[in-house]
Amino acid sequence: FNYQAARFLTSAPTLATCPPDSGAEVAFAGRSNAGKSSAINALTRQKALARTSKTPGRTQLINFFTLGDDTERRLVDLPGYGFAKVPESVKLEWQRHLSDYLQRRASLRGLVLVMDVRHPLSEFDQTLLGWADDKAMPVHILLTKADKLKSGAGKNALQQVRSRLREWEDLVSIQLFSSLKGQGIEEVHQRLDSWLLD
Numbered sequence: 001f002n003y004q005a006a007r008f009l010t011s012a013p014t015l016a017t018c019p020p021d022s023g024a025e026v027a028f029a030g031r032s033n034a035g036k037s038s039a040i041n042a043l044t045r046q047k048a049l050a051r052t053s054k055t056p057g058r059t060q061l062i063n064f065f066t067l068g069d070d071t072e073r074r075l076v077d078l079p080g081y082g083f084a085k086v087p088e089s090v091k092l093e094w095q096r097h098l099s100d101y102l103q104r105r106a107s108l109r110g111l112v113l114v115m116d117v118r119h120p121l122s123e124f125d126q127t128l129l130g131w132a133d134d135k136a137m138p139v140h141i142l143l144t145k146a147d148k149l150k151s152g153a154g155k156n157a158l159q160q161v162r163s164r165l166r167e168w169e170d171l172v173s174i175q176l177f178s179s180l181k182g183q184g185i186e187e188v189h190q191r192l193d194s195w196l197l198d
């Protein structure tokens, strides 16, 4: 796929207003501020396709991008979870939307779970892995902001997360990533290709 040809399609507040559930899509999930939108920009080599921000909670809608003119192949930028300043009721509401989306979206082929390499596997990351497991939905984990660690420390973090997720190794793959340095882009493209093909 030509990831550089990606374009904004639409934003939706809930599952009910998402674009038609046909073709194939891959969604980017993770904690607020983990670097989901930045990863989408790095993967499409576009500076501002998805909006990024220093302030957590920037992405509040489900944003859909198409790979070129083909609306049947999409990348989806999900709002982050776990942002401390959001009221509990809003958090729960969001978790419900996310759960609905994961349970019911037929075109969803895989989940890219984005985690800051320095803070991997939050409680809700693990909840999400559980939901994915229930649906036998494959998950590719990006340990992002790898540029913040020396390479040895990055490798250690990768090994630790791998061993903690050993029970899920059939469904879960993991890699280091850096949007800032463009590290790991090829590996993600290969994974997305395999999910979005047919």
Ligand code: GTP
Residues within 6 Å of the ligand: 030, 031, 032, 033, 034, 035, 036, 037, 038, 039, 051, 052, 053, 054, 055, 056, 057, 058, 059, 060, 078, 079, 080, 081, 144, 145, 146, 147, 148, 177, 178, 179, 180, 181
């Ligand atoms: P929400 O939309 O709030 O859920 O956040 P998000 O997960 O989309 O994070 P976003 O991509 O907006 O990035 C959050 C902050 O982290 C921004 O200040 C980015 O510049 C920074 N950031 C993202 N990826 C990287 C990276 O690979 N390396 C470094 N050093 N900073 C990064």
Ligand code: MG
Residues within 6 Å of the ligand: 036, 037, 038, 051, 052, 058, 059, 077, 080
């Ligand atoms: Mg975002």
